Amino acid sequence: MKPVAKLGTDVKAKIGQQLREMYDEIVEQGVPDRFAQILRGLDDPNDESSKNEPA
Amino acid sequence: MSPHRNIREVMLAAVPSLRAFAISLCGNVDRADDLVQEALLRALANLGSFEPGTNMSAWLFTILRNLFRSEYRKRRREVEDVDGTYAEQLTFSPEQSTRLEINEFREALKSLPPEQREALILVGASGFSYEEAARICGCAVGTIKSRVNRARGRLAEILSIEDASDFGPDRETRAVVNSDLLTRRS
Numbered sequence: 372m373k374p375v376a377k378l379g380t381d382v383k384a385k386i387g388q389q390l391r392e393m394y395d396e397i398v399e400q401g402v403p404d405r406f407a408q409i410l411r412g413l414d415d416p417n418d419e420s421s422k423n424e425p426a
Numbered sequence: 427m428s429p430h431r432n433i434r435e436v437m438l439a440a441v442p443s444l445r446a447f448a449i450s451l452c453g454n455v456d457r458a459d460d461l462v463q464e465a466l467l468r469a470l471a472n473l474g475s476f477e478p479g480t481n482m483s484a485w486l487f488t489i490l491r492n493l494f495r496s497e498y499r500k501r502r503r504e505v506e507d508v509d510g511t512y513a514e515q516l517t518f519s520p521e522q523s524t525r526l527e528i529n530e531f532r533e534a535l536k537s538l539p540p541e542q543r544e545a546l547i548l549v550g551a552s553g554f555s556y557e558e559a560a561r562i563c564g565c566a567v568g569t570i571k572s573r574v575n576r577a578r579g580r581l582a583e584i585l586s587i588e589d590a591s592d593f594g595p596d597r598e599t600r601a602v603v604n605s606d607l608l609t610r611r612s
Contacts, residue, residue, distance in 0.1 A: 378575075378578055378579060378582060382578070382582050382587050382588065383578055385587050386550070386578050386581050386582065386585075386587065387550050389527065389528065389531040389585075390531070390535075390546065390547070390550045390551045391550070391551050392528055392531075393450065393528050393531055393532055393535075393551075394446045394447075394450055394547070394551035394552070395446070395551075396528070397442070397445060397446035397449050397450070398442040398443055398445075398446045399442075400442065400445075401442055402438055402441045402442060403445075403459065405459070405463065406438075406441050406445075406462060406463065406466060407438065409463065409466050409467065409470070410434045410437055410438055410441075410466065410470075411434070412470065413430045413431070413433060413434040413437075413470065
């Protein structure tokens with residue numbers, strides 16, 4: 372197997388930063404409604420109030 | 427708060443990161459969202475096997491990761507997805523960052539073998555420890571470490587990221603790289 376060259380800390384930092392930026396962009400979109408709806412099924416189906424609570 | 431209500435809150439809190447993991451893994455928003463949906467449904471159907479007090483996030487990530495891997499194996503037999511067919515479908519709303527750098531990064535990430543990609547994302551973005559990532563991927567801690575290293579090495583190569591300590595702040599290097607890419611693209 373090809374040996375992996377030793378990476379400098381700033382190379383690691385830069386890759387980490389770009390990775391997190393890409394990732395956090397998606398995290399910041401929150402919970403799309405389709406998933407909130409799936410999880411709403413966990414509540415008591417007779418509990419009408421849970422269907423109208425704010426996200 | 428009912429126990430179910432409580433579980434729901436914990437699962438809801440895990441969804442944004444779970445979804446970011448899915449999208450980063452498969453590079454396709456629609457497919458990733460289907461994966462998230464399937465993972466959540468599977469989690470709900472198997473709530474009994476979740477041990478209260480353990481990490482719900484890690485549990486959900488494990489389910490999603492296994493779904494992705496089995497789908498990936500199936501898909502590879504059906505279609506070869508090496509030439510960016512899915513990359514073209516990547517749709518991000520305009521208010522989101524469309525910075526060239528992030529797009530380049532996304533493409534580079536997609537070119538990594540999936541086991542390196544998942545290791546790097548889990549440790550570098552999802553915030554799991556090497557030990558947690560190893561449990562999620564069902565492998566040894568040392569394996570995760572070497573996958574993360576190889577992933578970083580490959581990305582540095584693809585993105586031409588070099589040790590910039592001699593050249594001052596990162597920003598300068600990046601500006602040069604970006605303007606170079608822009609020139610090439612236009």
